[in-house]
Amino acid sequence: MNQDQKDAALVDMVNWLSHPQELGKSPAKIKCAGEFELHGMHYYLFKYKITIFGKWLLGVCGGYEKDSLEHCGHIFSEMQPYHKNTAIAEARKMVEAMIAYWKKEASQAGVSSEPLQESLQEHPQKNKGDFLGFVLLSDTVWDKGQFLSDLKQKWNLDIQEEKETGENHLVCSFQEDIVAVSLIPTPIPDGEAEENAENNFLWEEAVNVTKTHKAHIMVTVIGKSTDILERGKLFTKILSACCEQQNAIGVYTSGTVFEPHHFVQCADMMKEGLLPIFNWIWFGLYRGKQGICGYTYGMDIFGKEEMEVLEADTEPSKLILFLADLASYVLEEDVNLQDGETIGFSKEDKHLISFGEGVALEKNTLKITF
Numbered sequence: 486m487n488q489d490q491k492d493a494a495l496v497d498m499v500n501w502l503s504h505p506q507e508l509g510k511s512p513a514k515i516k517c518a519g520e521f522e523l524h525g526m527h528y529y530l531f532k533y534k535i536t537i538f539g540k541w542l543l544g545v546c547g548g549y550e551k552d553s554l555e556h557c558g559h560i561f562s563e564m565q566p567y568h569k570n571t572a573i574a575e576a577r578k579m580v581e582a583m584i585a586y587w588k589k590e591a592s593q594a595g596v597s598s599e600p601l602q603e604s605l606q607e608h609p610q611k612n613k614g615d616f617l618g619f620v621l622l623s624d625t626v627w628d629k630g631q632f633l634s635d636l637k638q639k640w641n642l643d644i645q646e647e648k649e650t651g652e653n654h655l656v657c658s659f660q661e662d663i664v665a666v667s668l669i670p671t672p673i674p675d676g677e678a679e680e681n682a683e684n685n686f687l688w689e690e691a692v693n694v695t696k697t698h699k700a701h702i703m704v705t706v707i708g709k710s711t712d713i714l715e716r717g718k719l720f721t722k723i724l725s726a727c728c729e730q731q732n733a734i735g736v737y738t739s740g741t742v743f744e745p746h747h748f749v750q751c752a753d754m755m756k757e758g759l760l761p762i763f764n765w766i767w768f769g770l771y772r773g774k775q776g777i778c779g780y781t782y783g784m785d786i787f788g789k790e791e792m793e794v795l796e797a798d799t800e801p802s803k804l805i806l807f808l809a810d811l812a813s814y815v816l817e818e819d820v821n822l823q824d825g826e827t828i829g830f831s832k833e834d835k836h837l838i839s840f841g842e843g844v845a846l847e848k849n850t851l852k853i854t855f
Contacts, residue, residue: 496656512535515544552675636726653667685741
């Protein structure tokens with residue numbers, strides 16, 4: 486069983502049930518009751534109660550590809566009673582009904598499609614404004630009480646659990662968002678964290694330290710509030726508080742692994758009224774044929790295009806600050822840069838914008854001249 490994937494499915498199931506058109510609140514109790522494969526994708530069964538003394542009801546969330554933490558959108562419950570012997574069969578029926586429904590919708594809209602399941606597998610759902618990060622630990626211990634105390638002391642955030650989830654998990658509502666923090670007593674699978682640690686040119690020991698992690702804390706913040714920046718700040722504050730654990734050795738988010746003390750210092754920018762831009766966005770650098778190249782990683786979660794600067798004749802630190810200023814401006818002012826426009830920080834300062842196939846990233850990006 487992929488514990489990270491199962492925990493992510495739990496958070497998404499709670500979030501779906503909490504929608505005003507569904508339960509309108511978090512379930513009183515919810516447990517993962519099993520898993521199954523369908524059409525080459527992985528699904529999780531959930532049983533939940535609307536009230537403490539209510540009946541167990543059935544829900545399903547999926548489908549997941551391999552070790553992905555993002556499902557294709559098959560999340561549903563008819564709020565029918567949960568029966569252990571028939572739960573998987575009933576969940577399969579719900580998934581098949583969803584596939585049939587979307588096929589019908591596509592047909593009525595005049596969309597000529599391949600089998601819908603293939604399309605969903607190729608383009609799994611990724612929600613703007615859903616934040617996910619991991620704090621790497623040197624051993625399988627998490628002091629939940631200390632975490633809540635640090636969150637209160639450092640950020641004046643008083644998070645109250647809606648129900649007891651055990652010493653290794655925390656799931657609660659915060660305004661319009663759902664917060665989930667879980668201790669996973671295993672390393673992040675398939676060397677994923679170690680591979681991404683290679684991107685951090687600012688921390689020489691990033692890879693070697695990351696290789697030593699024995700467990701991790703998974704932090705998820707999702708919700709329906711329209712202010713993604715505030716949700717992102719909440720996410721960063723929670724990760725920052727997790728870094729206060731004595732066994733925290735790294736923070737895996739935004740496509741790299743950060744040194745915990747550095748992550749906390751960057752998060753503290755919020756105390757000065759600034760965006761935690763260096764927590765949200767990774768500014769990658771590499772040397773091109775004629776100069777320094779740079780790129781952003783993390784703008785997409787805010788619904789913005791990633792940016793690249795190619796072959797700049799400048800110092801690496803100046804290029805990072807240039808990209809950071811651009812990213813901060815785009816996020817603070819909610820700007821969508823367009824192909825063919827120019828941008829600058831004064832009347833004389835003009836940088837041409839183009840949009841097309843990425844160089845450092847396997848997606849279309851905005852190219853900004855330096």
